[in-house]
Amino acid sequence: MQAEAAALAAAQAAKELAEAEAQAQANAAQEAAEDEAERARLRAVEAERLETERAAEVARQAEAARIAEQERQDAAALEAESAARAQEAQLAENARRAEDAQHAHEARLAAEARAADAEREAAQAAEAAAARAAEDARLAEAQKAESAVAKPGLLGRLLGRGEKKTVVRRELDDDMLEQLEELLISADMGVDTALRVTANMAEGRFGKRLSTQEIKELLAAEVTRIMEPVARPMPLYPTKPQVVLVVGVNGSGKTTTIGKLASQFQAAGKKVVIAAGDTFRAAAVEQLQVWGDRAGVPVLTAAEGSDPASLAFDAMEQAAKDGADLLMIDTAGRLQNRADLMEELSKIVRVIRKKDPDAPHNTLLVLDATTGQNALSQVKTFQELADVSGLVMTKLDGTAKGGVLVALADKFGLPIHAIGVGEQIDDLAPFDPEEFADALIGLDR
Ligand SMILES: Nc1nc2c(ncn2[C@@H]2O[C@H](COP(=O)(O)OP(=O)(O)OP(=O)(O)O)[C@@H](O)[C@H]2O)c(=O)[nH]1
C-alpha cells in the first residue's frame, strides 16, 4: 500500500510536475506570444512612427518645394515687373526722343520758312528797288529822247542837213558805209545784221552820190525786206480750246501782253479764258485778275505757291467745259535757275498734252525791247526750254530802237505776232514791217 501510495504519490507528483511543466510551457508560450505581440505592436508603432515621419518629411519637402516655387515665381514676377518697367522707360525714352526729333524738325522747318520769307522779302525789296531804278532810267531816257527830237537826228547829223530846198548828196564810200553800220549797231541791230543790211543796201550803188532821204529809203527798204516774212499775226486754229502758252523772262511784259491779247480776241468774238500760271507770287495773280477784268475775260487761279502744271490741267478742263476758243496760260519768268524754269515749263506742257497732244498750239515768247541785244540770247534759251512758235516785242513805245528785232528776224526767222507800244489795254499793235523800218531808220515819207 505504501508502495502504491508512494506510486500514487509519485504518479501524482509526476502528474503535477507534468502539469506544472505544461503550465510552465503554456505560460512560456503565452509569454512568448505576448512578447511576440508586444514586439509586433512595437514594430507597428515604429512603423507608424516611421510612416508619420516619412509623411512629415514628404510634406516638409513638398512645402519646401512649394516655397521654392513660390520664391521662383516671386522672383520671376519681380523680374518681369522690372523688365516691364524698363521697357516702359525705354518706350517713354523713345517717345521723348521722337518728340524731341519732331520739335527739332519743326524748329528747322520754321527756321527754313523764316529764312525763305526773309529771302523772298529781300528779293521783293531788291525787285522793287530795281523796278524803281528802271523807271527812273526810263524817265531819264524819255527826257533825253524828247530833247533829242529837236535835233536833226542821227542820220541827219551824219549826212548833214542843209537848207530845206538844198539837197545834200554824199558819195557812198567805205567811210560812209562804216558810219551807217555804226548807226545801225547803236540801234541794237547787232554787228552781223548791220553789216548785212549796209552791204545789201550798197550793192550796185557804191561810189554813187546819194541824198539823206535816198539813203534812208534804201536802208528802210532793206529792213522791210528782212522783216516782211516774219510779220505774222498769231495764227488761229479751229481747235477748242486753242492753248497759248506765254513765256519770257521776268518783267518782259507777259502778263500785260496776255491782257491786251485777250481783250483783242474777245473783241473779235472769241471766247477767251486766262490761266494765272505764275503761282509763285500772289501779286502776279492779282495783276492778271485786273487784266482779266479789264478785258472781260475769266481768269482761272490757284493758291499762291501751288503747282502751275496742275492749274494748267484744271484750266484745260474748264476751258473745254466752257467751250472756250482760246486758253492763254501765263507763266512765271522768275525762277531760281534755268533747270527750274525748264522743269516748270516742260511739266506744264506734259500735263496739258494729256488733254490735247497738240497743245500748246502757240508758245509765245515775250521780249522786252529795252533789253537790246540780250533778246537774242533769250530767244536761244527759250527755244531750248520750250517750242517757241512766235514772238511779241514789248516796250517799243519807249526809247528802245527795236533794232534787235531785225537781228532776231535775220537769225531766227520766228514770226513776230505783235508789238507792245504802251501800258494800256489797247497798246498792242500788229507788227507792220514798213512802219517799223521807217521808224527805226527815221524816215519821213
Ligand atoms: N511802256 C510799256 N510798258 C510795258 C509794255 N508791256 C508791259 N509793260 C510794263 O512792263 C512791266 C512788266 O510787265 P508784266 O506784264 O508784269 O511783265 P511779266 O513778264 O508778266 O513779268 P513777271 O510776271 O514779273 O515775269 C509793267 O510795268 C508793264 O506795265 C509796253 O508795251 N510798253
Ligand SMILES: [Mg+2]
Ligand atoms: Mg507776269
